[in-house]
Amino acid sequence: MLEGFASGLLIAAQPDNLLYCLIGALVGTLVGVLPGIGSIAAVAMLLPITFYLQPTSALIMLAGIYYGAQYGSSTTAILVNIPGENSSIVTCLDGYQLARQGRAGPALAIAALASLFAGFFATGFIAVFAPPLAEFALLFGPAEYFSLMVLGLLAAIVLAQGSILKALGVIMLGLLLASVGTDVESGAARLTLGIPELADGIGIVPMAMGIFGVGEIIKNLENPSDRQILSQRFGKLWPTRDDFRRCWLVVVRSTALGSALGLLPGGGSVLSAFAAYSLEKRLARDPQRFGRGAVEGVAAPESANNAGAQTSFIPLLTLGIPSNGVIALMAGAMMVHGVQPGPQMMSKNPDIFWGLIASMLIGNIMLVIINLPLIRIWVLLLKVPYHLFYPMILVFCCIGVYTLNNSTFEVMLLLVFGLVGYAFIKWECEPAPLLLAFVLGPMIEENLRRAMQLSFGDPLTFIKRPISASLLALATGLLVMLLLPAFQRTREVALKEDD
Numbered sequence: 001m002l003e004g005f006a007s008g009l010l011i012a013a014q015p016d017n018l019l020y021c022l023i024g025a026l027v028g029t030l031v032g033v034l035p036g037i038g039s040i041a042a043v044a045m046l047l048p049i050t051f052y053l054q055p056t057s058a059l060i061m062l063a064g065i066y067y068g069a070q071y072g073s074s075t076t077a078i079l080v081n082i083p084g085e086n087s088s089i090v091t092c093l094d095g096y097q098l099a100r101q102g103r104a105g106p107a108l109a110i111a112a113l114a115s116l117f118a119g120f121f122a123t124g125f126i127a128v129f130a131p132p133l134a135e136f137a138l139l140f141g142p143a144e145y146f147s148l149m150v151l152g153l154l155a156a157i158v159l160a161q162g163s164i165l166k167a168l169g170v171i172m173l174g175l176l177l178a179s180v181g182t183d184v185e186s187g188a189a190r191l192t193l194g195i196p197e198l199a200d201g202i203g204i205v206p207m208a209m210g211i212f213g214v215g216e217i218i219k220n221l222e223n224p225s226d227r228q229i230l231s232q233r234f235g236k237l238w239p240t241r242d243d244f245r246r247c248w249l250v251v252v253r254s255t256a257l258g259s260a261l262g263l264l265p266g267g268g269s270v271l272s273a274f275a276a277y278s279l280e281k282r283l284a285r286d287p288q289r290f291g292r293g294a295v296e297g298v299a300a301p302e303s304a305n306n307a308g309a310q311t312s313f314i315p316l317l318t319l320g321i322p323s324n325g326v327i328a329l330m331a332g333a334m335m336v337h338g339v340q341p342g343p344q345m346m347s348k349n350p351d352i353f354w355g356l357i358a359s360m361l362i363g364n365i366m367l368v369i370i371n372l373p374l375i376r377i378w379v380l381l382l383k384v385p386y387h388l389f390y391p392m393i394l395v396f397c398c399i400g401v402y403t404l405n406n407s408t409f410e411v412m413l414l415l416v417f418g419l420v421g422y423a424f425i426k427w428e429c430e431p432a433p434l435l436l437a438f439v440l441g442p443m444i445e446e447n448l449r450r451a452m453q454l455s456f457g458d459p460l461t462f463i464k465r466p467i468s469a470s471l472l473a474l475a476t477g478l479l480v481m482l483l484l485p486a487f488q489r490t491r492e493v494a495l496k497e498d499d
Contacts, residue, residue, distance in 0.1 A: 001127060008353075008356075011358065012355050021362055022064075023064070028065040028068020029069070032069040040329065041216060043062050043329045044205060044209040047062075047333055051336055055349075059334065062333060063356060063359065067364070068367055070115065070305050072371070074108070075375065076088075078095035079099055079108075087269035087309070088305065090273050090277040090300075091273075091301050094107075094294045095298045108371075110243060110299050112372055114298070114303035115305075115306040118254075118306040122255070122262070122360070125307075125311055130357070134317070135343070137342065142447040143468040144465065144471065145443070147469075147471035147475065148319065148321065149440050149443060152436075155478060156171065156437075158481070164482055166427070170434045171434065174435065175438075175444075177434075178442055181198065206410045208329055209417075210413065210414045210416065211434070212421060212431065213393065213397050214394065215420065215421020215431075216425075217394060218422040247299040250299045250303075251303045253280070254279075254299065255304065257276050258276060261308050262323070270305070272305050273300075276303070279300070312324055313357075316330060316341050317346075318345075319342060322436060325431075328438070398411050401413075
């Protein structure tokens with residue numbers, strides 16, 4: 001592990017990889033600072049560009065955008081009371097109150113330092129636990145992978161915002177869209193509606209750009225926000241000794257919690273931030289301080305969301321299964337470059353595996369250097385009217401989609417999925433499970449067919465194999481929980497508390 005990580009540092013420290021890491025960190029910070037774009041839309045927009053890069057450089061840049069957005073979103077959460085990412089919603093509660101009290105500087109510094117510690121810990125967590133988990137995953141056959149993916153989709157339903165029926169419907173739609181195209185075994189066209197351009201299936205780039213980018217633009221144009229930028233000075237940037245005393249144990253607990261929750265399907269940064277804030281509020285001697293300017297209320301979600309964002313790479317790198325929407329796009333980028341994520345990635349592509357992990361360490365250092373000195377520049381950027389940004393984003397989306405295959409049909413798909421994304425927002429459906437189901441759909445079908453072929457059509461093979469049977473038992477337990485009225489009420493209350 002130490003040899004692999006050392007070689008990864010040498011790969012990540014190459015000048016071109018350092019440059020792309022810096023670009024990813026800068027773009028991620030910018031995406032986090034500008035509410036209404038989101039890391040999924042940003043990764044989707046830059047995905048076509050990465051097809052012309054080396055695989056390691058491309059993945060380093062995309063990863064930098066993802067965890068960089070967690071840093072940048074804390075800036076708007078603290079200064080403007082508008083989270084750039086959903087993971088920073090909780091940061092608004094205490095961060096903005098600290099800013100109103102003239103302590104915006106310490107609040108921003110606590111957020112950056114807590115994220116830095118979480119990034120270091122999460123990188124070490126990945127380096128230590130990913131190799132043994134990859135070795136364990138080598139025991140998986142088609143039946144185990146099928147059962148694991150079914151469990152992942154059910155877990156995504158449990159953790160999705162909104163009603164269970166809506167989440168289930170979104171996942172079924174994702175699986176349906178994933179089956180569009182030509183069947184690999186029979187060569188028959190499926191669900192193409194007689195349109196030749198759909199013979200190769202629906203591309204993940206126009207879908208992700210449309211749902212998460214164009215849909216969000218339409219929604220924000222409908223309700224333009226009036227951002228009130230704090231006019232007073234930031235005050236001292238460095239936190240006091242009392243701030244550090246209150247926060248150090250909070251950061252340690254929240255980082256550990258976020259690292260664990262990042263492994264869950266549908267978890268990642270959002271779930272980690274909410275859980276860490278709730279935990280610290282319950283453990284606090286004076287919980288009434290939370291929501292009124294407690295530094296712990298900034299340290300907990302910021303350390304948890306960054307840790308959760310980074311450890312969510314572990315299921316992709318070791319099992320080949322994405323845990324959230326951004327990681328699903330990363331999986332798509334790997335497959336375009338001919339890299340198959342999963343347990344054999346560490347042996348077949350060790351340079352990409354260890355280079356990506358080591359780049360997270362370098363990227364987190366870059367982000368602290370970028371964020372603290374450039375706070376005033378981000379504030380000036382927040383004053384630019386949003387109606388000037390949206391046309392540029394829309395044009396960039398159209399150009400990016402068109403250059404993939406020089407196809408105007410895919411531009412039309414982009415606009416169609418933009419309307420779908422807007423409809424999801426109106427109907428209060430979380431779109432991330434759709435992207436997960438879309439990526440996992442072909443894998444589920446392939447492993448189901450292979451398992452049935454290897455067992456000569458015996459469906460009991462999923463139960464006869466111990467690992468597969470255990471995963472299906474967990475999936476059955478989740479399904480029973482979903483059907484229990486008591487669990488549904490508890491889930492609704494928890495989601496309302498998060499809101």
